[in-house]
Amino acid sequence: MRAAVVGQGYVGLTGAVALAQQGHRVVGVEQDRERLACLRAGEPPVLEPGLIQQMTAVLRTGRLEFVEDLADAMVADPLDVVMICVGTPPAADGSANLSQVLTAIEEAAELAGAPLVVLKSTVPPGTSDMLLAEYPELRRRFVCNPEFLNQGSALDDWQAPARIVAGAHHPEAVTVLRDLYRSVSCPWVTSTPATAEMIKYASNAFLATKISFANELARMCAAPDLNVDHVVQGVGLDPRIGHALLRPGMGHGASCLPKDTAALFHWAAGQGIPTPLLDATVRTDAQQPAAVLGLLRESVGGRLRELEVAVLGVRHEPWSDDLRSAPSRVLLPLLQEQGAAVRVWDPGLTPDELSHLAPSATAHTALLTAVAGAHAVLVLTEWPQAVEADWADLAARMREPRVVVDAKNCLPPALLHRLPVVYRGIGNRRPAPEPAATEPSANELAAADPVAPQTVV
Numbered sequence: 001m002r003a004a005v006v007g008q009g010y011v012g013l014t015g016a017v018a019l020a021q022q023g024h025r026v027v028g029v030e031q032d033r034e035r036l037a038c039l040r041a042g043e044p045p046v047l048e049p050g051l052i053q054q055m056t057a058v059l060r061t062g063r064l065e066f067v068e069d070l071a072d073a074m075v076a077d078p079l080d081v082v083m084i085c086v087g088t089p090p091a092a093d094g095s096a097n098l099s100q101v102l103t104a105i106e107e108a109a110e111l112a113g114a115p116l117v118v119l120k121s122t123v124p125p126g127t128s129d130m131l132l133a134e135y136p137e138l139r140r141r142f143v144c145n146p147e148f149l150n151q152g153s154a155l156d157d158w159q160a161p162a163r164i165v166a167g168a169h170h171p172e173a174v175t176v177l178r179d180l181y182r183s184v185s186c187p188w189v190t191s192t193p194a195t196a197e198m199i200k201y202a203s204n205a206f207l208a209t210k211i212s213f214a215n216e217l218a219r220m221c222a223a224p225d226l227n228v229d230h231v232v233q234g235v236g237l238d239p240r241i242g243h244a245l246l247r248p249g250m251g252h253g254a255s256c257l258p259k260d261t262a263a264l265f266h267w268a269a270g271q272g273i274p275t276p277l278l279d280a281t282v283r284t285d286a287q288q289p290a291a292v293l294g295l296l297r298e299s300v301g302g303r304l305r306e307l308e309v310a311v312l313g314v315r316h317e318p319w320s321d322d323l324r325s326a327p328s329r330v331l332l333p334l335l336q337e338q339g340a341a342v343r344v345w346d347p348g349l350t351p352d353e354l355s356h357l358a359p360s361a362t363a364h365t366a367l368l369t370a371v372a373g374a375h376a377v378l379v380l381t382e383w384p385q386a387v388e389a390d391w392a393d394l395a396a397r398m399r400e401p402r403v404v405v406d407a408k409n410c411l412p413p414a415l416l417h418r419l420p421v422v423y424r425g426i427g428n429r430r431p432a433p434e435p436a437a438t439e440p441s442a443n444e445l446a447a448a449d450p451v452a453p454q455t456v457v
């Protein structure tokens with residue numbers, strides 16, 4: 001089939017490459033001239049593992065090309081499918097800004113040849129029907145087909161998704177979509193467009209709730225005899241719950257979960273539907289940067305003023321360059337407001353990019369120089385270079401009070417607790433004491449347990 005993919009960001013570019021790998025002839029449409037120039041030079045403008053290699057391979061087959069306007073995609077041959085993957089960023093009030101979708105649909109509706117129009121962008125329930133009321137000619141050939149990929153495994157997710165959701169008013173539209181995805185094997189959910197839109201928001205709201213729940217658990221596991229790592233491990237082993245995203249840390253992060261929970265919250269409020277659970281999920285997440293800052297402040301003895309703090313990692317995840325809602329964007333200014341002298345290190349960003357994100361921080365290209373002489377270290381990204389660093393050496397190079405706050409719970413706790421540093425994670429990560437080598441005597445047991453039977457002598 002011949003498909004145009006409108007918008008060449010994280011979703012559209014990985015989708016264009018995946019569809020071309022599946023044998024389709026694909027035209028990637030990108031209006032941003034800088035992004036378009038990168039694409040035409042064979043360089044992906046977004047970071048995704050394996051993307052450059054797979055993009056290079058499909059470009060060689062001649063099945064993938066890039067144009068600036070959707071109308072240009074029609075010049076060579078007619079299109080069977082137009083897939084809309086444009087952004088739906090948050091508006092100031094938290095609602096989804098649909099302006100890119102409105103423009104793309106208008107352009108798609110004007111095309112000759114009546115291609116199937118597939119809406120991949122994440123939009124609030126009712127958006128497709130609002131668009132179809134405006135363009136009734138699209139009604140028989142429109143599918144809302146939300147995307148569920150994870151940044152970091154986007155290409156695999158395109159080839160082997162957990163499910164395909166197709167919201168349409170006419171079965172023939174779903175038939176064309178099935179033809180497009182014929183080489184993908186997974187369960188299908190067919191529904192109305194509004195239900196498809198809700199499935200996407202509900203999925204992200206549920207994932208966000210899991211993260212907020214893990215962070216709330218971590219707050220409850222502050223006591224010395226509770227270890228949050230063991231709690232989430234034990235809870236997640238239940239197949240009804242699972243480990244995915246059930247992990248305390250810096251919160252929702254990246255871009256989709258914060259913007260989609262905010263948009264769903266806004267949509268429900270507009271319908272007059274109370275959402276106390278979603279409200280709590282969002283509020284717990286909003287508190288996380290301040291909670292991490294509080295942990296750091298408490299660990300250094302109450303004041304950050306004039307302390308040198310090395311922030312290790314600015315990205316939310318090492319494998320993604322998506323900084324749109326990275327928690328560091330909130331945390332770095334808070335840290336500077338408290339008077340700390342901030343150093344930043346992130347091997348995924350150039351010193352210029354680091355300086356742009358944190359203008360009054362000192363950018364470091366080496367982990368060692370960022371940490372040497374610092375009073376405190378704050379780990380915000382699970383960079384392997386930081387996780388696998390020689391922490392005994394780093395600790396020796398730090399200045400008192402030598403505090404390490406691990407906001408991603410990614411450093412080895414048993415090692416860090418043995419070093420001459422104050423090590424704190426999100427929730428208590430102190431390992432349980434090793435079991436005694438010999439059986440304790442009855443008197444030792446009684447002494448250790450105040451509620452043990454008093455008959456023991």
Ligand SMILES: NC(=O)c1ccc[n+]([C@@H]2O[C@H](COP(=O)([O-])OP(=O)(O)OC[C@H]3O[C@@H](n4cnc5c(N)ncnc54)[C@H](O)[C@@H]3O)[C@@H](O)[C@H]2O)c1
Nearest residue numbers: 007008009010011029030031032086087088100121122147
């Ligand atoms: N990023 C993710 O992990 C992810 C996952 C699932 C779903 N989504 C959803 O998919 C959609 C796209 O997300 P993204 O992260 O890829 O966005 P993005 O902002 O990275 O990319 C969107 C691209 O569309 C281009 N564009 C906008 N209007 C255009 C037009 N009329 N013609 C040509 N190009 C146009 C923009 O220039 C931009 O490059 C969003 O609705 C998002 O919520 C994203």
